[in-house]
C-alpha cells in the first residue's frame with residue numbers, strides 16, 4: 001500500500017526514519033512549518049527555516065525514495081512573539097518554492113486575539129493566491145479552538161475545499177466535517193491525541209470521505225510509522241483495499257492535487 005503522510009516534521013528526524021518510512025510504504029511526506037521547541041527571537045530565523053524545508057529537506061527525502069512537500073507559516077505557538085508580524089510579512093517569497101503547497105500550520109494555541117490576527121493575515125494571503133491552508137487545532141480546549149477557527153473560516157468566506165483542519169479527535173470531527181468541504185486530518189500519536197485503534201473506530205463511525213491521517217513525527221513522543229501501523233489495523237478490522245487506499249492515498253491526491261506544485265504520480 002502506497003501512503004502519503006500529510007503532516008510530518010522531518011526537520012526533527014533522521015535518515016533512519018526516512019528509510020523506515022519508505023520501507024513501510026510511505027512514498028510522500030508533507031512538512032508544515034512548526035515550533036522548533038524554543039521561540040525564535042528574530043524574523044530571519046523563520047525565513048532560514050522556510051528555506052531549509054523548501055530546499056534541503058526535499059533533496060534529503062528524495063535520496064531515500066520519499067517525495068517531500070512543505071507548507072509554510074508562522075505557527076500559532078509563536079504568534080505572540082515580538083517578531084511574528086515581521087516574520088509573516090517577509091514570508092511570501094518563500095511560498096514560491098517548488099515543493100510548497102500553501103500556508104500552515106496556522107490556527108490557535110492558547111486561543112487568543114493575537115493568534116487570530118496572525119492566522120487571518122496568512123489565510124487572507126492564501127485565499128488571494130489560491131494556496132492550500134493547513135490548520136492546527138489546539139491541544140488544550142480543542143473543541144473551543146476548533147469552533148472559533150471554523151467561525152473565522154466562515155466569516156472570511158474562505159474556499160473550504162482548499163482547507164485541511166488537522167489534529168481532529170472524536171470531539172471535533174463532526175464540526176470539522178460540517179465546515180463546508182474542508183478536509184479533516186488526524187494525528188496518530190503513541191500516547192496522546194489519537195491512537196491507531198481510536199482512529200480505526202472513528203473511520204468506521206464517520207466514513208472515509210475527506211479523511212486523512214498523519215504521524216506528525218515531530219521532536220516529541222511520536223512515531224514515523226503511525227500511519228502504516230494504522231493501515232495494518234484497518235486490514236485486520238475488515239476495511240476493503242479501496243477504502244484504505246482512499247484514506248492514505250486518494251484523498252491526499254484529491255486535496256493536495258489542488259496545488260499547481262503537486263506532482264506526485266498516482
Ligand SMILES: [Zn+2]
Nearest residue numbers: 032034105216
Ligand atoms: Zn505539526
